[in-house]
Structures are given as structure tokens and as C-alpha cells.
Amino acid sequence: MDTPLSTRPPATRSGLPGAAQTGMPDPPDFRGDHTTDVRLLSAYVQAATELTAGLPARPERSPDQLDGAEQVETAARRARHRFLDLHSGRVYDELTAGRGRHVRVDELAYTAADQYPGLVPTRARIAADRRVPQAAKSGGEVDQGILFAHLLGVRDTGEHLLRSMLAPTARALELLPEFRRTGHLDLGRATIHRDGPVATVTICNPHVLNAEDDIVVEALETAVDLALLDDEVSVGVLRGSVLSHPRYSGRRAFGAGINLTHLYTGKIGFVDFMLRRELGYIRKLIHGLHHGPEHGSEHGLFELPGGKPWVGAVDTFAIGGATQVALVLDRVIAGSDAYFSLPALTEGIVPGVANMRLGRVVGRRMAQRLIFFGDRVAANSAEAAALCDEVVAPEEMDGAVAAAADRLADPAVPSNRRMLHLAEESDDLFRTYMSRYALEQSARMHSPDVVAKLERTWVHRRQHATGDGRPEPTRDAPVPA
Template sequence: METPSSGKASGSPPGRPGAPDFRGDHSTDVRQLSDCTQACAELTAALPSRPERSPAQHAEADRAQAAARRARHRFLQLHADRVHDEVTAGSSRHLRLGELVFTAADHYPGLVPTRAQIDADRLLPQAAKSGGEVDQDIFFAHLLASRDTGERLLRSMLTPTARAVDLLPEFRRTGHLDLGEAVIHRDGHVAEVTICNQHVLNAEDDAVVEALETAVDLALLDDAVSVGVLRGSVLSHSRYRGRRAFGAGINLTHLYTGKIGFVDFMLRRETGYIRKLIHGLHLGSGHSPLDLPGGKPWVGAIDTFAIGGATQVALVLDRVIAGSDAYFSLPALTEGIIPGVANMRLGRVVGRRMAQRLIFFGERVAANSPDARALCDEVVAPEEMDRAVAAAADRLADPAVPSNRRMFHLAEESDDLFRTYMSRYALEQSARMHSPDVVAKLERTWVNRRRPGGSGGRTELAREAPAHT
């Protein structure tokens, strides 16, 4: 941390911004933060564009960016709770991640990038982005590090999405909705949510996360539903045509081309639909404090494979049924990123050593192998999947299941543990996404994908190639 001083830092070359002298007075510190970050931005803007910079100019830009980030860290160490309180009007507004960070950008110039700045970055490949997402994640890391503010933020992410609330009357009436990247269908007391991103082996991206959270909300909001089922759709890819697959993890092409948002994907999927699969919905302050979110039980149907993020999701489901020809894998190191909350949950399920083999060495676990007993509850022939899933859903419809699963989750994963993990995850994952080695790995995957005889035309197919398994 840079030592606070007044004016420009001692020994700084002309034009280099100095460290703000934050003293804890909110209005003064807000002004100093704005002055510092603006000066850093002006210094960077005066340099040539990134591809045209000399090594010395790259170093100067890096120093300016680092100075601005040190200022943001220090400001939020002092004022994170006050910032959240002001932006949410004393927590009376349940703002989701995107709403919160862009409202903060309007209230506190220089604290986080504006919506326009992030939108401009989304037009660029990952290698060319400004790194503004890292500044967003500094913001969320500090909010989550505070127990009271972090808990309020996480509760806000358990509220139903506006899209789900709007669609609920239609779903209650028809029992079926096509959300584009997901379909939800109610059959009796069971709501089946199907991931529909067939051309990329049901890989996840921002749009899939949006559709899945909407579908999960609908299943949780509909009183006629007592059990949910999560499954992948039948694929259109030539290698798997006619077969279902649970999911292929993150959409690598979207990551390479800069279309995977850290807030809208990395943070939202963990604090949104995945956590709702565990805890259900938070329905606001009008409900009794004893009416804690408990959610509904979920069955996972693992057809063909659960790669990366799909295995992460399987870890939180109440009953996992796999086809005998299916497998699990977590090849996050192939891309150089962190596999969501798997680093916290996987060791509890399979043990520390096996978790490290999966994450560090990309070990693939066949569903019909002894090791898979820790990852799935039942293995059946592919043609028996429908029957086994239906039987599991009927069993989990027992009225005593919700209370028991609530107690399981209370014992296994406290809100404090999750909040602390996510605070650190925000910093670590955003740094990983913008690190040179990740960009280089994405570039190699992209070149291989486009080379004749390479991995093929699908975003995640590199994970299927022998070199990556």
C-alpha cells in the first residue's frame, strides 16, 4: 500500500499522480479519490494506444493504473459500508450486482467504471480490454469483506429477477416457457429446467446465466412446484448429435472475444442462480425473519459429460444421477482461471487430494468409476435416465426434505464462509481473467480451433481434445 501523502508523491516524475491523503472524512476523501483517478486516467489517455506504446510507455500506464487501484482499495477500506448505504438508500433498495456497481459509478466518479466504459470494453477481445472489470471487482471485494454490507448484498442477489416476476403469471397458467437459452416445463409437482445452448455443447455464457436464473426463479416462485430438475438439451454438434449433455463449462469463444462479463457471469452465476439452487429466494423485508430462504430440492441429470462449470453446478444439487457413459472434469487450469466456488466445495465432497487432481491436473472421472461415487449418487444406463430422474424427484417431494436440506446447508456452508470466499474470489478471478498467461492460452486455443485439423468449430471442444484431458 502506498504511504499517504499530500499533493504529489515525493520523487514522482512530473505529471505522475500522487497518493491521496485519505483521513476518513467522507466528502474530502471522495474528492481526493476523484482527483487521483482522473489524473491517472488523463496520464494514460495522453499515451499512444496500447498496441503502439513503447515498453517505457506500457510501464508508465501500468504505474498509473496501479496508483488508481491503490487509491480505490484504500478508499473502500475506509468507506465501503457508507458507499453501499448511500447507493442503496439505506439498504431500502435491493440492487443486484450490475445495478449496484453502475449506480456507484454515478455517485462516486472514479470509484468504478461507468456503464459506457464497460460497454466499450465489451466490444473488445479479452486481450485488448482496459481492465475496468478489475476495478469493479475491487469494489465488490470490499463490500463482501464487510459482514453487514456483504450479507445485504448477498440477500439482494437472492431476490427474484424482474424478468421472472413478469413471466410468473404465464408460467403458472401454462406450465411451460421457452427462455431461449433455457426451457422450463412443469409436469405435476416437478419443474424441469433444460439448458439450451446446443451448438456449443450447452456451454455457459452471460445469456445462459440470465436464462437459467430466470428459470430457477420461476421454479422457486411457483407454489405448484416442489422439486426441480436440471438437465442439458439434446445437442446439434456433429460429434454428439442426438445425445443430451449436461454442460461444457464456460464458452471459451465468448471469453476470448471479450463477451464474458465478470459481473454478469463470474459473480452473478455464483451469487445468483447457483446460490438460489441451494438457498432458494429471499423475498424481502415484509416476511418474517424466521421465514428463512430454504429453497427446493434439485435433481441433476448428468448426460454424456459435466465439464468445468457444469461439474461446479452438480456439487450443489441434492441428487445427481449420471449416465454410465458420462464423465466429470474441472479443467480450469487449461484456461488459467478459478473454477468458481469449486475450490471451497469440492474438497468437502471428494477430499482434498482428489480435488487437487481434478483442478490442478484436469483429471477426468468416469461416472462408472469408483471415484465418481463422491460426485454422483446413482449411475444408470443412458436409456434409464428418464426413469431414474423421475423416481428421484418423487422421493425428494417428501415434505420433510426442505427442512432437512436447510439444516445440511447450514452445517456445511455458512453465509460468512461463502461471503469471505467470494470477497477474495472477486480479486483473484478478475486478475486471472486479465493476466497475460490466460490471454496467451485463449489465443492458442483460438488458433488451434481455426487451424485445419484443429479442435473444430465449437467453443469448448478444446476441452474434448486428448491434449486437454
């Protein structure tokens, strides 16, 4: 039988380090002096790291080892919370040159790791985690969640971070001259094509039902930025590409949400997917771009142009994250054979900002049926009227989308949509939600029940592999009907 954490003998491959005999040192006595508290936090986290350094990888640990490591990690995280309660503003100011720079979430996370040892994992540690399955990750993303919960939880730092994430990406600015010249770009997992005043952004991940992963999110944000930056574009259209899966050959699909295989294999990042997706391209669909203080007062009324209207073309299905995206679009056209679903409990994670927006759109009871019970809503049902604006035969989708885009190109639309968004989703509401989301989602990603659900999904997929032994190219199992 494994001995308790406090009495474990010196380290072996399967035991705890010898330092565990005395347990964790007393929590640091933070007094508010920044320099001293940085040193105290670093020393305390280093002690925690040494206590668990001799343990095997998480999947190989005994129950007692798992429990002991969790106690040590929890103590270290409490110290991070206390430190950030006192110093989050100072930390953010140092990372952003006194808020003179608009720094994106990935740079914030890794610069914080360099300047505040022990606060969040280093780039190297996160890179190592990306090479192992989700079940074997170090859990350092939970510490990133703590950092962003505090930065977003304070109004001054949170508002600055929200504006920073509305800035156009460097890749979009680099590609903008070519897009203005040609009106078309292939970004790998997304394309953008301009036809008159309409820019169509197409998700291109057909072998996994247009599911999203880190690479897709990067491509979509670049495409959305280009549509917003190009003055010739008045309206955007978001659509999924034609699928290559045999069951849907020749048919488009709006999207299948998060790529669960990538989540299972550790390739979905908390910062690069979970945070970037919500603070980046999805929020830009609502609010457009923020170009920095040189384009207006940093806190003035005129700093945000309010974006451009977007049409969503829901072919075949909008599963999970695809339904989340549909909630923020100005006009949603669905094929009569399509459906919406939000299987949050099947996946075990928080469905983005849907928990905040969905109830407002469909009502609390229906939101709970979608999130908790996995209800599907057929586009041609009465319930779907809250999720889409128009339902047409599949062969009529192109014409209906074009007509909606033409209507939304009216010059009066931008002002009215700005006022609608102002009335229903304030920056304070969104910021507060995202602060808590950072904590909840980072913890859910590493929760044992999420790992178990992913494991069951993966085993099911292997059991339904194709004849040559390769898993079927699906987002999830079973394949959506």
C-alpha cells in the same frame, strides 16, 4: 528504446502523455471525511487516467508502455482500496437507500460509477470493452472486483448484498403468471417445463455443447426463479439439451462450462457472469429465494425458505462450470458413459466456488488433481462416487431422474436440506470466499497468461475449422472426447 515512465517525452500515438514526465501525484491523504475523500479519490484517478490516455490499445503497447501503465493503474487501485477501507459502508448505504433497497450487482456497479467518479468504470466504458477482445479491454473490471471485495468483506454490507441477490428477478416476476397458467416457457437459452410437482430446467445452447455465457446465466436464473416461485413445484431438475455438434448428434450433455470463445472475444462480463452466476442462480439452487423484509425479519431466522431440492441429470459430460453446478445439487444422476472435469488451469481462471466446495466433497488431494492437473473422472469409476449419487445406462436416465425427483418430493426433505446446508456452508464462509474471489477472478480475467491461453485455444480452433472456413461449433479445442 522506450524511455522510462518518469522521463517519457510528450505524447505521440505510441508514447506516453506528457504528464508522465512528472509521474503520478502523491497518493491522496484520506482522513475519513466522506465528502473530502470522494473528491480526493476522483482527482487522483483522473490524474492516472490522463497519464495513460495517449497510449495505444493494450495489444499494441511496447513492454515499457505496458510496465508504465501497470504502475499507474496499480497506484490508482491502491487508492481505491484505501478509500473503500474507510467508506465501503457509507458507499453501500448511499447506493441502497440505507439498505432499504435490495440492489443487484450490476445496478450497484453502475450506480457507484455515477455517484463516485473514478471508483469503478461507467456503463459506457464497460460497453466499449464488450466490443473488443479480452486482450484489448481496459481492465476496468478489476476495479469492479475491488468494489465488491470490500462490500462483501464487511459482514453487514456483505450479508445484505447476498440477500439482495437471492431476490427473484424482475423478468421472472413478470413471466410468473404465464408459467403458472401454461407450465412451460421458452426463455431462449433455457426452457422450463412443469410436470406435476416437478419443474425441469433445460440448458439450451447446443451449438457450443451447452456452454454458459452471460445470456445463458440470465436465462437460467429466470428459470430457477420460476421453479422456486411456483407453489405447484416441489422439486427441480436441471439438465442439458440435445446437442447439434456432429460428434454428439442426438445426445444430451449436462454442460461444457464457460464459453471460452466468448471469453476470448470479450463477451464474458465479470459482473454479469462471474458474480451474477455465483451469487444468483447457483446460490438460489441451494438457498431458494429471499423476498425482502416485508416477508419476515430482515435478520430473523425465518427470512429464507431454504429453497427446493434439485436433481441433476449429467448426460455425456459435465465440464468446468457444469461440474461446479453439480456440486450444489441434491441428487446427481450420471450416465454410465459420462465424465466430470474441472480444467481450471487450462482456462487460467478461478473455477467459481469449486475451490471452497470441491475439497469438502471429494477430498483435498482429488480436488487438486481436478483443478491443477485437469483429471477426468469417469462416471462409472470408483472416484465418481463422490461426484454423483447414481450411475445408470444412458437409456435409463429419464426413469432414474424421475424416481429421484419423486423421492425428493417428500415433505421432510426441505427441512433436512436446510439443516445440511447450514452445517456445511455458512453465510459467513461463503461471503468471505466471495470477497476474495472478487479480487482474484477480476484480476485473472485480465492476466496476460489467461489471454495467451485463450489465444492458443482460438488459433487451434481456426486450424481445425470446418470445410467452409468456419470454426467448429465447440466450447473449446480440442473437442471433448
